[in-house]
Amino acid sequence: MKDKDIILKAENISKQYRLGLVGTGTISHDLNRWWNRIRGKEDPYLKVGESNDRSTKGSSEYVWALKDINFEVKRGEVLGIIGKNGAGKSTLLKILSKVTGPTTGEIKTRGRIASLLEVGTGFHGEMTGRENIFLNGAILGMTKKEITAKIDDIIDFSGCQRYIDTPVKRYSSGMTVRLAFAVAAFLEPEILVIDEVLAVGDAEFQKKAIGKMQDISRGEGRTVLFVSHNMAAVKNLCTRGIVLSNGHISFEGRIDDVVEYYLKSNTSEQIYNCFKTEKINYFSKIYLTDQLGNIETKPISKYQKTYLNFEIKTNDISGLRFGATLFSYMNEPIISFPFSEKEFFNKKIKLSF
Known part of the structure; x- marks a missing residue:
């Protein structure tokens, strides 16, 4: 390590395991490794193995827990x-x-x-x-x-x-x-x-x-x-x-x-169109749309004009209070704002951020 500020460096780190067995495997595999090593050849089992995806069933008995980490x-x-x-x-x-x-x-x-x-x-x-x-x-x-x-x-x-x-x-x-x-x-x-x-x-x-x-x-x-x-x-x-x-x-x-x-x-796109309401019985639908009226299905980016759309089931909104809270991707509240009864009649409420 030439740079004096660098205290740890990982170069092409890989780790291979054989599934279902303790150690490296069978005697025949160990002998095969030894025979290749004394002839100056590469470990033959480094050429096999699959990626470390625990949720899928593989065809190889070797798995790379880590592969080429730098x-x-x-x-x-x-x-x-x-x-x-x-x-x-x-x-x-x-x-x-x-x-x-x-x-x-x-x-x-x-x-x-x-x-x-x-x-x-x-x-x-x-x-x-x-x-x-x-x-x-x-x-x-x-x-x-x-x-x-x-x-x-x-x-x-x-x-x-x-x-x-x-x-x-x-x-x-x-x-x-x-x-x-x-x-x-x-x-x-x-x-x-x-x-x-x-x-x-x-x-x-x-x-x-x-x-x-x-x-x-x-x-x-x-x-x-x-x-x-x-x-x-x-x-x-x-x-x-x-x-x-x-x-x-x-x-x-x-x-x-x-x-x-x-x-x-690691988050489903649907989470970005989930809304929590205390008086859900008043609403038949709540969703986000872009400037063209298309329903947003992806995370909202910075400086993007987005519209909050809602439909209510009742014509009597006297005394009804309505507000919205904008959350970050970490589910942290960023800003909250209420709406008056007059604003409540608008078809769309624009959120610019």
Whole structure:
């Protein structure tokens, strides 16, 4: 890595699995690989395999969980990795954390990596919370003196003071995640890798954890790789993101653009013409149209003139109040406005934005 700002680089990362079996497969396949390797030839099974689409039935017994993944992460950057279940997010993080190796490609990093991939990862159930703090610190390359200097902060942040000298096997999943995150965050790794595990914690801990990650990246200049299905947390924390789809990177860019792409690509078009009304019995139809009167079936873009159309069932509208709220693609209210009885008689109400 020539650029000093780049702390992690993934080059042509691919990961192949054989379905239904443990390990690489049969002895005959392993012998075949060995025979090709000693002759200086390529692994013959790299030429086979299908994309990682969990919802379809394939014809090959080999599947590419990841295929040709390339990206770079700069020091102090918070990278969001999002995608559907089974898209390859956890596999990618395990490779980045060196829990497993890639089938092809190479990961280049500068500095220590701390990972929080699954509840209880790296913890020994028979050891106490305090002992596990020292164990994880040692794995990260910290000295006992360095860990001792931070242990009070770790315990305080985790909120597990009463149970810190109790074996971790008696912890709830939320308590385990609290302690694991505190260890990973306070032992100062250059790269912090976090999978969906924060969702296990309660709202108070999630808020505190996100605040800590912001301090880590912005204040201390360390790098965070964050996987979550909580788009609000991703937008709040990350600066840049990638979208994984069936083992490939389908989109990469600014986090706002990435989240918008992901939500729109995984949302039925019909959702954009759904309306909620408190007095639905007054309306026979509510819909959007463009300038030519064509019904809108796609997400509305910026600066597009759009008309809100409605039909009512009654002629008596005295005392009836009517209003509309415009929502973003993340279902966040953008603007609300009421209409008077006079405006209610109009055939169309124009929304310009």
